Amino acid sequence: MQKLDFGVIGVGHLGRYHVQLAAEIPEINLVGAFDLNHEQASGICSSCGTKAFSSLEDLLDRVDAVSIVVPTSQHCQVGLKCLEHNCHLFIEKPITSTVKEAEQLIARADQAKRIIQVGHIERFNPAVLAAAKYEIRPMFIEAHRLSRFNPRGLDVSVVLDLMIHDLDLILYLVKSRVNSIDACGVSVVSEAEDIANVRLKFQSGCVANLTSSRISLNPMRRMRLFQKNQYIALDFMEKKADIFQLKEPGYQAAPGSSGMTVSRIGVGDQARDVVYEKPEAPDVNALQMELEEFAGAVLNGREPEVPGAQGRQALEVANAILAQIASPDPV
Numbered sequence: 001m002q003k004l005d006f007g008v009i010g011v012g013h014l015g016r017y018h019v020q021l022a023a024e025i026p027e028i029n030l031v032g033a034f035d036l037n038h039e040q041a042s043g044i045c046s047s048c049g050t051k052a053f054s055s056l057e058d059l060l061d062r063v064d065a066v067s068i069v070v071p072t073s074q075h076c077q078v079g080l081k082c083l084e085h086n087c088h089l090f091i092e093k094p095i096t097s098t099v100k101e102a103e104q105l106i107a108r109a110d111q112a113k114r115i116i117q118v119g120h121i122e123r124f125n126p127a128v129l130a131a132a133k134y135e136i137r138p139m140f141i142e143a144h145r146l147s148r149f150n151p152r153g154l155d156v157s158v159v160l161d162l163m164i165h166d167l168d169l170i171l172y173l174v175k176s177r178v179n180s181i182d183a184c185g186v187s188v189v190s191e192a193e194d195i196a197n198v199r200l201k202f203q204s205g206c207v208a209n210l211t212s213s214r215i216s217l218n219p220m221r222r223m224r225l226f227q228k229n230q231y232i233a234l235d236f237m238e239k240k241a242d243i244f245q246l247k248e249p250g251y252q253a254a255p256g257s258s259g260m261t262v263s264r265i266g267v268g269d270q271a272r273d274v275v276y277e278k279p280e281a282p283d284v285n286a287l288q289m290e291l292e293e294f295a296g297a298v299l300n301g302r303e304p305e306v307p308g309a310q311g312r313q314a315l316e317v318a319n320a321i322l323a324q325i326a327s328p329d330p331v
């Protein structure tokens with residue numbers, strides 16, 4: 001089997017999982033990792049049977065692709081260095097801190113004919129994979145991403161830290177241009193926003209209402225999509241999708257399907273059965289699947305699932321939200 005010579009840059013909280021998983025993926029030959037904190041990288045690398053390099057250049061000379069798992073402020077600089085060494089890039093989310101940096105990185109990668117995949121991990125969440133067999137054409141979306149306080153990630157706003165996951169997924173599902181943004185956010189415990197809410201209106205007519213918080217007592221990661229005759233509820237923490245559909249009375253679910261009629265609404269000709277389905281959610285590790293997908297894209301020369309341009313698009317909307325929070329429209 002053809003294997004991808006692969007390295008990990010940044011072996012902190014998330015980078016350690018990249019190392020652990022890359023060491024187990026058959027399509028990947030994990031050459032080693034690099035972190036400015038060599039001691040930390042050495043501990044993790046030795047437990048995974050790989051090498052902690054003390055020079056980034058030495059690692060880049062030996063690999064064809066890397067995961068970049070350093071703080072977001074470093075993504076562009078580290079990414080450009082990797083492209084100088086002709087490496088394909090898996091970059092954790094958000095792609096970069098600014099749209100200008102993202103454009104620079106994407107342009108360089110295009111010139112060098114290298115792939116960029118961005119770590120928008122929720123695309124690989126079993127809840128999203130379970131709902132993939134349904135046609136998604138939402139008219140209204142409600143997204144809540146609430147986490148407990150954690151000192152990590154406080155250097156950036158909750159919009160770039162958490163809300164960006166939902167922004168990417170919503171842009172991917174709605175497939176329409178954002179026409180207007182109405183955002184607010186407040187800094188409660190850190191210097192950047194800890195809670196933010198935004199209402200996005202799309203050219204298609206869809207409206208998405210997103211709330212993100214990193215100072216909540218009760219964690220929640222849910223997205224509810226409403227579309228003609230259908231309600232799709234995704235729970236990213238529980239990794240499940242619940243689907244409610246309106247059907248003609250007497251509708252028979254296909255044999256083997258989980259569909260069951262749970263109630264009836266309306267009367268006479270207007271009567272409709274409410275049919276509940278719980279599609280099977282694959283038992284996958286989303287980060288592992290992302291890395292496998294990236295390796296497959298590089299080895300087979302195909303477009304990755306989350307290309308750099310889509311990472312840039314999510315960042316552009318996130319930055320527009322931040323700009324509006326910083327300078328709200330006068331009343």
Ligand code: NAD
Pocket residue numbers: 009010011012013014015034035036037040069070071072074078092093094119120121152
């Ligand atoms: P972290 O601070 O725990 O780890 C970052 C590591 O990078 C540290 O070990 C640090 O020493 C190292 N580092 C810093 N600059 C470096 C450089 N120039 N070269 C090499 N090493 C360098 O951060 P983290 O929580 O692991 O986050 C890393 C990235 O992953 C961020 O972009 C973050 O947004 C992203 N992230 C994504 C998710 C997700 O759900 N996909 C979750 C957490 C973090």
